[in-house]
Amino acid sequence: MRILLVGAGGVGDAIAKIAARRDFYEQIIVSDYDEARAHRTVDWITEKHGPDVAARFDTAQIDASDPEVVARVAREHRATHVMNAVEPKFVPSIFAGALAAGADYLDMAMSLSEPHATDPYSETGVKLGDDQFAQAGDWETAGRLALVGMGVEPGLSDVFARYAADHLFSEIDELGTRDGANLVVTDDAGNEIFAPSFSIWTTIEECLNPPVIWEKDAGWFTTPPFSEPEVFHFPEGIGPVECVNVEHEEVLLMPRWVDAKRVTFKYGLGEEFINVLRVLHLLGLDSTTPVRVRSANGPVEVAPRDVVAAGLPDPATIGPRMTGKTCAGLWVTGTGTDGQPREVYLYHVSDNEWTMREYESQCVVWQTALNPVIALELLARGTWSGRGVLGPEAFDAEPFLELMRAPEAEGGYGQAWGLEDRLAS
Amino acid sequence: MRILLVGAGGVGDAIAKIAARRDFYEQIIVSDYDEARAHRTVDWITEKHGPDVAARFDTAQIDASDPEVVARVAREHRATHVMNAVEPKFVPSIFAGALAAGADYLDMAMSLSEPHATDPYSETGVKLGDDQFAQAGDWETAGRLALVGMGVEPGLSDVFARYAADHLFSEIDELGTRDGANLVVTDDAGNEIFAPSFSIWTTIEECLNPPVIWEKDAGWFTTPPFSEPEVFHFPEGIGPVECVNVEHEEVLLMPRWVDAKRVTFKYGLGEEFINVLRVLHLLGLDSTTPVRVRSANGPVEVAPRDVVAAGLPDPATIGPRMTGKTCAGLWVTGTGTDGQPREVYLYHVSDNEWTMREYESQCVVWQTALNPVIALELLARGTWSGRGVLGPEAFDAEPFLELMRAPEAEGGYGQAWGLEDRLAS
Incomplete structure (x- = not known):
């Protein structure tokens, strides 16, 4: 190879x-x-x-x-x-x-x-x-x-879906990818700062696109952004995180090979991040259409989303200042192989301290x-x-x-x- | 004259x-x-x-x-x-x-x-x-x-303070200016839009400056922005509005001429607006220091706050699309002239429909x-x-x-x- x-x-x-x-x-x-x-x-x-x-x-x-x-x-x-x-x-x-x-x-x-x-x-x-x-x-x-x-998502989540279908369930109601983290980024003084662990430009794109859901009867359909908020409990000390529907590949992949009644993807953006995205949208600051703005050299045209991105730390540089874990996984409900109701969460956790030490790689990226x-x-x-x-x-x-x-x-x-x-x- | x-x-x-x-x-x-x-x-x-x-x-x-x-x-x-x-x-x-x-x-x-x-x-x-x-x-x-x-604030609120001291109270605990409104701005299709009735640039300046408070024992001191949130009930159908401390002239004026134990100013920004200001601050979008941003003509330098202002409707133009009332007033607590505990709210309400009809002037401006x-x-x-x-x-x-x-x-x-x-x- x-x-x-x-x-x-x-x-x-x-x-x-x-x-x-x-x-x-x-x-x-x-x-x-x-x-x-x-x-x-x-x-x-x-x-x-x-x-x-x-x-x-x-x-x-x-x-x-x-x-x-x-x-x-x-x-x-x-x-x-x-x-x-x-x-x-x-x-x-x-x-x-x-x-x-x-x-x-x-x-x-x-x-x-x-x-x-x-x-x-x-x-x-x-x-x-x-x-x-x-x-x-x-x-x-x-x-x-x-x-x-x-x-990892898509990827490991899809592997989990096949595993659940083959080994854990006789009938699957929902294949729900659920992603959450407790990552914190601090500044030089040790104060927590707002610093997304992935590109804010891409995150805005991903989160403001209409989320897609699949259901056996309805096929694929979409909802407004941030729909169906739920608090999902993540393992290994991450704990409860507010998750919302986000457009993601799993929903397009799993129904093609795995039998289920419903397939969803919810991202644990957390209340603060969802709020930030909502406000950016409310004020039109998510827009990629340039607006006319005064500058020291006269009026210029810039895309508000580029200004938002320009003001935040580069996600590639925050690994050393980040602590916490990220969890990727699949929540599955349905009937177990024993005929009884079953609900499982299959997951993998990546710890930033470990990935930085072993690979000098931020945990979200490494996973x-x-x-x-x-x-x-x-x-x-x-x-x-x-x-x-x-x-x-x-x-x-x-x-x-x-x-x-x-x-x-x-x-x-x-x-x-x-x-x-x-x-x- | x-x-x-x-x-x-x-x-x-x-x-x-x-x-x-x-x-x-x-x-x-x-x-x-x-x-x-x-x-x-x-x-x-x-x-x-x-x-x-x-x-x-x-x-x-x-x-x-x-x-x-x-x-x-x-x-x-x-x-x-x-x-x-x-x-x-x-x-x-x-x-x-x-x-x-x-x-x-x-x-x-x-x-x-x-x-x-x-x-x-x-x-x-x-x-x-x-x-x-x-x-x-x-x-x-x-x-x-x-x-x-x-x-009106400062101004009418200070007149109310003198009136309360001279005619309503024998001893004043707090002179608390409280300002709130139920103004709504709609777009051409009749949908409510985010459109502050005053310059967002100035509002950011006013609201992110450290709020000042006066107390008889401590003199003037400041707090972090948005401190001491409270829900204040405004009259004439405006109802409850979340108010927070904001730096304002009344706190500097009233203690010079009116005897009170405490003087405050709280602005009924409302939860949504406070949240918007918080997020702008969190992301550094309130800043007036230019950041380097890509544009179709190469990198340019713009102040994030100017970009925020550029994307919102001009407050001078929203009068005809605005409905609701604004209330300016002074909440006073202490001992009445009869020696009994007393709490009053002295206020003036301005209705946008009336000020537009009579003066072609938006109600906040007219008041x-x-x-x-x-x-x-x-x-x-x-x-x-x-x-x-x-x-x-x-x-x-x-x-x-x-x-x-x-x-x-x-x-x-x-x-x-x-x-x-x-x-x-």
């Missing part, structure tokens, strides 16, 4: 660092528009693991927006797999470039949606991943695999990066195989979760995941 | 329109940096009241930031009184210009404060009006009067303008007189409130004010 990793930002960097402890691949080519970023990643690996490990890594410059460039770089490096680790707006070009180069493809976020033109808060328009699934035939014909949505590495290892072993455009739930979940949980000394990743039986307590 | 009115913005315009129905003065010179605005005001008066009334008005161009220009215009028009109706940042220049021209002076907001350098949320720095009171000796020596803070006109009439009659720098509470409140309340047919202003005995119900 020769992997072209596209993007050496936070997640790409962490993917390379995690893979550096494994040996299932022949070569990883770390590529970025700014090749210096790729070099930084490989330098870290060299320092941490020595030249023998580093010898399995190479770097390349790449323009992810151009499918022909992606295909050329993939061919030059004889890539068997293209791992997309950049912003979702580049999905179409990398997806096309990988197919053109005859490589398999993985990503962690799917092609973008467009709201319904006249009824955005009840009907779907173009859905997340629609553009990719529309090309499934080409991938099948070519005998190639595109494993889409293979991060995302872990899962595609495990998936690549299963594909390299042949444990997972397929063709066409497939989600994580199209594959047997047990070997994934087993490899994830097994101690490093026994060949695993040493990442415990949890199963909480919520009716049993 | 010959009045130089400085500023033909919202409040200046309304002062001229209210005065046009009275005849206590010889001439009012409506002046503005943009003389066309002054002409618009006089044109309205001509159309509404005819040429005889309009003959008592003149216009002038003025630069309010230059004391020499203010003095020259005042002398040219033989002004006996200079009425300041522009932003408080121009107080020092108009104040100095009036004294230089040998005229008396009135304003509706006092010279600006500066926070304490090291302990802004518990100690005062430069207080509102400090610069003006520092010059009181010059005014006394010259035998001239500066009647400061003579709008501010009413009070200096009454004060000028009392000064013209000689009912009120004084020298030095004095607040409204330095004068007998009864003739003010009587003139205000008396029907127009009987020579008054026909503006009822209320007294609610809150322990009697």
Whole structure:
């Protein structure tokens, strides 16, 4: 297996660092528009693991927006797999470039949606991943695999869905991805500050898009932003966090392979963050349409959302000033294999202190990066195989979760995941 | 009496329109940096009241930031009184210009404060009006009067304080100005929109400055913004509104002339507006320090607060789309003249529908303008007189409130004010 990793930002960097402890691949080519970023990643690996490990890594410059460039770089490096680790707006070009180069493809976020033109808060328009699934035939014909949505959410959550269906439930009422954290960022004086652990620009986009829900009878439909608020209790000391519906890939993936009555995604933004987003929307500060504003050099035109982003700390820099844990998981309700009502929460927790110490990687970013590495290892072993455009739930979940949980000394990743039986307590 | 009115913005315009129905003065010179605005005001008066009334008005161009220009215009028009109706940042220049021209002076907001350098949320720095009171000796020596803070708040609220001390209480525990409204602004489709009835730029300044409180034992001190929230019940259908401490002139004026144990000012911003201000502060969007932001023409530098203001409707334009009432008043607790505990709310309500119909003036603006006109009439009659720098509470409140309340047919202003005995119900 020769992997072209596209993007050496936070997640790409962490993917390379995690893979550096494994040996299932022949070569990883770390590529970025700014090749210096790729070099930084490989330098870290060299320092941490020595030249023998580093010898399995190479770097390349790449323009992810151009499918022909992606295909050329993939061919030059004889890539068997293209791992997309950049912003979702580049999905179409990398997806096309990988197919053109005859490589398999993985990503962690799917092609973008467009709201319904006249009824955005009840009907779907173009859905997340629609553009990719529309090309499934080409991938099948070519005998190639595109494993889409293979991060943590989507990704691990989808693996949990398949696991619940195969091993825990005879009938599933709801597959509800629930994500929450207790992360706190402090300034130099130790005071808590408002500093989102991910791009506020992207978060506004994600949270103000109409959330999508799937129901067996109704199919896919949308709601207004922040709908159906609920307080979800997260494990390992995170505790209760207010969650709301958010547009996310799981809702588009799970119903294609797993039988359930309802599929939802709720994000534990917390009351404060939801409030911030609401106020930004109320005042039009979420807008990407430029407004005319006075400046020392006369009137200028700026997008309010860019001004909001400009005033906040760069999420890439806050890792060292952050404490707490983030939890990704799937809440499942229905009838257990014993015929009794069952409610479980399957989850994985990532602690920022640990990820910073082991990987110099912020925990939200690191947790995302872990899962595609495990998936690549299963594909390299042949444990997972397929063709066409497939989600994580199209594959047997047990070997994934087993490899994830097994101690490093026994060949695993040493990442415990949890199963909480919520009716049993 | 010959009045130089400085500023033909919202409040200046309304002062001229209210005065046009009275005849206590010889001439009012409506002046503005943009003389066309002054002409618009006089044109309205001509159309509404005819040429005889309009003959008592003149216009002038003025630069309010230059004391020499203010003095020259005042002398040219033989002004006996200079009425300041522009932003408080121009107080020092108009104040100095009036004294230089040998005229008396009135304003509706006092010279600006500066926070304490090291302990802004518990100690005062430069207080509102400090610069003006520092010059009181010059005014006394010259035998001239500066009647400061003579709008509605400060202004009418201070008149109420003197009235309560003279006629309602033997001992006052708290003089608490309380301001609230139920104003709603709608868009063309009739949907309620977020549109402050006053400049968001100024409101941010006012609300994020450390609020000042006066106590007999402690003197003046400050608190963090939005301190001591309370729900105050306003009369005439406005109902309960959440109020918080805000820096305001009453707290600096009342203790100088009226005996009380505590003096406060709370503004009924309402939960939504307080929340908006908090979020703007949390994200640094209240800042006036420019940040670097991308734009279509490359990076530019803009102040976040200017971007916030640029995205909201101009408060001067929302009168026709606004409904509701605004209430200004003073809540007083202590011991009544009968020796029994007493709690009263003295207030005046202004209804936007009425002020728009009668004066084409938005109710918040019109209510501010009413009070200096009454004060000028009392000064013209000689009912009120004084020298030095004095607040409204330095004068007998009864003739003010009587003139205000008396029907127009009987020579008054026909503006009822209320007294609610809150322990009697």
